[in-house]
Structures are given as C-alpha cells and as structure tokens.
Amino acid sequence: MTTIHNLGFPRIGAQRELKRAVEAYWAGQSTQEELEATGRELRARHWKMQADAGLAFVPVGDFAWYDHILEWTTLLGAVPARFAQRDDRPVTLDTLFRMGRGRAPTGTPAAACEMTKWFDTNYHYIVPELTPNQTYRLARTALFDQVREAQALGYAVKPVIPGPLTWLWLGKGDAYVAGAGDEAKLALLDALLPVYAEVLDRLARLGVAWVQVDEPILALDLPAAWRAAYGRVYADLAKAPVKLLLATYFDGLQDNLGTAAALPVAGLHVDLVRAPEQLADVAAALRDDQVLSAGVINGRNIWRTDLDAALHTLAPVHAQLGDRLWLAPSCSLLHVPVDLAFETELDAELKSWLSFAAQKLDELNVLGQALGGAADAADATVREALATQRAALQVRARSPRIHNPAVAARLAGSTHVKLEREPFGERIVRQQARLNLPAYPTTTIGSFPQTQEIRALRRDWKAGALSDSAYETAIRKEIEAVIRFQERIGLDVLVHGEPERNDMVEYFGELLAGFAFTRNGWVQSYGSRCVKPPVIFGDVARPAPITVGWSAYAQSLTDKPVKGMLTGPVTILQWSFVRDDQPRAETCRQLALALRDEVVDLEGAGIRVIQIDEPAIREGLPLRRADWQAYLDWAVDCFRLSTSGVRGDTQIHTHMCYSEFNDIIESIGAMDADVITIETSRSNMDLLKAFEDYRYPNDIGPGVYDIHTPNVPEVGWMVDLMRKAAARLPRERLWVNPDCGLKTRAWPETEASLVSMVQAARALRETA
Ligand code: GLN
Ligand code: ZN
Secondary structure (H helix, E strand, C coil): CCCECCCCCCCCCCCCHHHHHHHHHHCCCCCHHHHHHHHHHHHHHHHHHHHHCCCCCEEECCCCCCCHHHHHHHHCCCCCHHHCCCCCCCCCHHHHHHHHHCCCCCCCCCCCCCEEECCCCCCEEECCECCCCCCCCCCCCHHHHHHHHHHHCCCCEEEEEECHHHHHHHCECHHHCCCCHHHHHHCCHHHHHHHHHHHHHHHHHCCCCEEEEECHHHHCCCCHHHHHHHHHHHHHHCCCCCEEEEECCCCCCHHHHHHHHCCCCCEEEEECCCCHHHHHHHHHHCCCCCEEEEEEECCCCCECCCHHHHHHHHHHHHHHHHHHEEEEECCCHHHCCCCHHHCCCCCHHHHCCECCHHHHHHHHHHHHHHHHHHCCCCCHHHHHHHHHHHHHHHHHHHCCCCCCHHHHHHHHHHHHCCCCCCCHHHHHHHHHHHHCCCCCCEECCCECCCCHHHHHHHHHHHCCCCCHHHHHHHHHHHHHHHHHHHHHHCCCEECCECCCCCCCCHHHHHHCEEEECCCCCCEEEECCEEECCCEEEEEEECCCCCCHHHHHHHHHCCCCCEEEEEECHHHHHHCCEECCCCCHHHHHHHHHHHHHHHHHHHHHCCCCEEEEECCCCHHHCCCCHHHHHHHHHHHHHHHHHHHCCCCCCCEEEEEECCCCCHHHHHHHHHHCCCEEEECCHHHCCHHHHHHHHHCCCCEEEEECCCCCCCCCCCHHHHHHHHHHHHHHCCHHHECEECCCCCCCCCHHHHHHHHHHHHHHHHHHHHHC
16 A cells, blocks of 8 residues: 555644643643643544554644644744743743743743744744744753654654744744845754754654654745755755655745755655646656655645545556655645534535545545555455545535526626726715715724623524524614714714624625535634634525625614625635635635625615725735735735725725735735725834835725733824824825724723724824
C-alpha cells in the first residue's frame, strides 16, 4: 500500500472537549493535572483514529493548548519580557496561557500577545514577538513528552514543527517594521538554528525517523532575501540525523519551486487541492531519493473527495515515483470539523456528500490502497468504497436540491444588471435633502448588547418552548427599547439593534435556500474559541424577505432614519464552507442577487439607509498578489450587485473592521458605498492615511472608540480623534460612530460611551 500520512489533526475534540477543559482550568474549576489528562485522552483518541485509518505515522506536535505557533514560541523560550520569564526555568503552561490571553490561574496578568489570521484561513495564531539579539533555548519539553506518549501507545510518530523561516516571517517586533525588517529578522537565524538542531537531535534520539517541517510561506510571494536564506537554513537543519519532510500548503510553490527543490530535505509536501497544476513540475524537480507527499484530500473544506479523479491524476506520478509517492490531506485538518458521525440531524443524502477529518482519513486509506493496485485486484472493500463514493458524487452532481434552474437563469441574466449608481456627488445631495442630518452625523454599527435575556428568548423559541408570536412580541419589545434609547441620547441614524440575530452569517444562512447547518461542525478559530461555519451546498435563493419586517417595525416607531442591516455577500461566502462544484465567484453572485432583493424590499418598505456589512472582504484576498485583482473585481462587483438596485436618494452604508486598507483602497473606492464605517480608533486614525492618499470621495465614519473593551471613552479624546480625521479628510464627509457592533458589550458602558460620543459630535459641530 502507498504510504499515507497526515499533516495535523484538529485538537479541539469532536465535542469541543479541549475548549471545555481549558476554560474550566482558567476559571479555577479544575486542576492542571485534570487538564493534562484531557489533553492526553484527546491525543490518544486522535492518534488511534489516524493509526486505525492506516497512516504510516501519527503526527505529534499538532496538539496545542492554545495555538501551535505559541507552543513553538514557548519551546524556543521566546517569551516577551513583560511575562517575567526567567532564563533558567522552563516556560510553564500558565505562562503560555498568559501569552495567549493575558491571564492564567497563576502568574501576573500582562498584555496578551497579538493574534492574527493564519494565512487565508479563519484560524488565528499568536504572533511571536521578536527583538534584536533575541536568544533562544529549549524551554519546554511538551513536544518530546508527546512523542514518548505516542510511542508508548505503540505508534510510529512523525513530529510536526514550524520551520524557522516561517516562524520568523510570522513574528513581529518594533525593530521589524515592514520593508526594513527583513535583514533584521533573518539575522535572528544564527541564534535560532542551534535550537532547531537540538530539537531535531533529541527527536532522533527518541527514535524518530521523519520530521515534518512546515514552511507554508513557500506558497507566498517571497522577497529575494527570504528565498535566498532557505539554502543555508536547510543545509544546517539537514545535518540532523533525521529525515526532513518540508511541508508547503495553501497555494502552489510557483516561483519558489526551484528554491524548495534544491533543499537537502528527504521529502516535499505540496498542496494539490489549491494548486493541482504544480504536480508535474514538482514531480520532475525532485531528486531520485526524495519523497513527494501529494496533498490531494482537501484540508480546507468538507466535501467528499472525488477519488476517481484523484487516482486519475496520481496514476502517472505513481508510475514515475512508485513508493516515493506519499498521500496526505492538502494541509493540516485543523480547518475542518472532526467527525461527521456526530451529525445526527443532517439528512443521509447531504451527509453522503460530506467528509470531516475522520472521513478524510478513510478516504486517504482507500486512495492509498487503490493506488497500490488494490482496486483492480481482489480487495472488495476498496472497490466497494470507491463505488459508494462515486454514487454519492453522482447523486450530488445531479441533485435538484443543489441546482435551482430559476437561480441559474437569473444569474445568467445578471450580467446585464447595471452596477453603477448615479454619481456620488448627485446621490449625496438627494440623500441629504431626504435625511436632513447635521454635520458629523452620529450612528452605530448595528448590534446592541446581546443580553442573557435575548439569548434565552432565542434558545426557548428554537427549542419550541416559546411560540412564534411570543418570540416576535419579545423581540419587538427589545427593538422598541433600543429605538427609544437612541432617540433619548440623540443619535442621528438609528438601528434596530439586531436582537433577532445569533450571528451575522448564520442568521442569513438560516433564512436563505442552499444552506445547511451542522450540530457539531466546530472549527477552532483561536484559543478556546470555535466557530461552526454554515455549509453552502446548493444554489442560493431568498424564499422570502429576511429582515424587512423587523426593520420596517423599527422605522414605524420613529421619525429618525433607521438603518436596515445586512451582511454582505463576500462576508457570508468567506465565513461559510463553500460548495466546490462551481467557482466561489459564482456562489458569491448568487448571494449578491438574493441580498439585492432584500435591499430593494427594504427601500420599498420605507427604509432610507441600508448598511451591508463586509468585514471579510480583505481576508478573502488570495495569498499571491497576482491573484488579487481577479478576486477584488468579483468581490466588488458582488457588493455593487447587491446595492445598485436602489434609488440615488437611498443611502448605502458598508462596514469593515480590520486594519490595513492600503492595498485595497481602490477596490473600497470602487464599492462606491455612500458611507463606509471602519475600525480605526486603536490606530489613532492613522488608518485614514490610505483614504487620504487616495482622496476617498464618499462619506466615511472612522470608529472613535474601541468596542472590544468595556472602558468608557472620554469626550475630549473622541473629539481629538475626529480632529485628526478632519485633518486628513473633508469634514463634510465625516461621520461619528464606534469601531464595530456593540453586541458583546453590556448596557451600562454602552449607554455611557454613546452618550459621550454624541456629546463629542455636538462639540465638533459647535467648534467647526
Ligand atoms: N452589524 C454588525 C454588528 O454590529 C457588524 C459586525 C461586524 O462588523 N463584525 O454586530
Ligand atoms: Zn465590525
């Protein structure tokens, strides 16, 4: 049988056992020993699943209490000074937790390390903090302990570690500002490599044959200095008495193939799901003694693999490489839920189209056996597995649940839909005449505190304990309270507060056709936080208006404009598992058309201002710059498709909450929203520079206070921030609003903060 292996397994547990265990430990409800025991159980369970599926080795080092990069950073002893780590002591679990979240049951609280998105996934890693002349040492032994743990259970192991260049690339520090930081970062290699040598040496002494070294940055556009560093770094690592499997994923090697293929490593893993076209080139570039690990099972999505297609692709390479061809998922399975077996409420047909981590291991097994020749020979189970697979895919391909001719026809016709609205200069005049807003108008981003009572209402209603009408009455009461509150404190453009929404994507998915929801489809987002992305499995359509009733009710209570509130097509796409049988752009267009109807219906119901949130536009950017424009073009078109159905005097807002608008400012301009509200308060309005340089023409509401903390902002401080904004942009274009929605806040600080914010706006109007 062909060698099969795995790059990493989800550590959180099928029932989020790890989340519960760490949270109980943080809360002082369990001991460290109990926590360790849960970790051991989960590792043992996951190793067993992988060994049972016939994997040649089980991965070790993919387990993490909080984040695998943080595990590695602490192993290297790279602990920032504020955590008061002594150089001669091991880094404890509590210090690791303090770095991840600022607090732990022991140790002094300190500011947590920054967290940021792991490449183009929704997983967030803890950013290593680099300092000039930083020293490294082996400061934690968890990796070695876990190797022994797996060996004691009888498994062959393959440790998985982040490569030195990827670890440095991911790191940040004052001395490593963009552009000037490369050489300085690379200078840290001299201190770093001896620790890597020590780690590899110790692993060898534990009897380890193969070590997987993850270098996903080889799938990025790399500056020359980084590419050049690879040769020397791997010449050094290759001195260790182990075989190195260099793992790349999330995109193709492209211009880095020459670099990767020249390294003295024993094997190379490539992602053939994201970049199938690289297979022949990579196979041709390998030396005779090197292994090619083909990542053919999608580690980023939840669809059953087309094994026939995979076999077809692999056959010639198998003929060429024989045993030197290994099979694996495209990347770590961290990004998919654990086991479909827990989905008791999905219908059998839909389930037969899906594959979670456990099922992906089985697919790998079948593929490995089939490639080894078992398919034509006697092995009936393999033949049967392939046949089952084929049948499921055939049913899926033709299913009327997926293909809705009305959606297809509408999509085909949508190329003629006009995406342009009348010029902003004309629109804004008409909008102002209709809305009659003061200078520096105030508004909020949409949600108001999601109190325990609101959550309980929804829970009871979903459980059937509360009737539809009782639920509606209760939500209406909530909306009325929010409207009265906003009127009382003097906000200008009101919102209904989103009390009916559990989540900004799930809510829309539940009311659109083409979506399915799992019960246990959890994927780690960061630390103990998991998300359960909806599954877009079929053509998207809007069977009935979604938000119109709530918004119209809210508007009926007041003369002030109430903003309709929608989640944009790109964000819904980005935060879901998306079907793989058509391009993402097409699914996004279907979403855009459904939202377009909602926007038009809102206008028809008398809503004068409509906000379409697109916080995920930027995170959808492909990893390679060459692919950016194509993505931005369809993403912007989708936004415009959803918004261009309304009159010029209907005001369209959008909201984005992330930093860094520089590289995409032209596309933000092309979205042509009348008003964009953005997260800026923590950057001291520096983020507006991109808008200033671009001479962004439309209205903009730079957030004046951070909603991530309960701190109440001072009036003077917000006035100052707005003055900074006015120094960069015309004051007639400015709005005053918080950074983001208020759903995670409590009422007392919400009220105090917004009262101050309104005062700040009044002060600005008077002094202007
Ligand atoms: N309208 C949403 C809210 O206020 C926006 C959330 C977001 O930007 N993530 O909650
Ligand atoms: Zn936001």
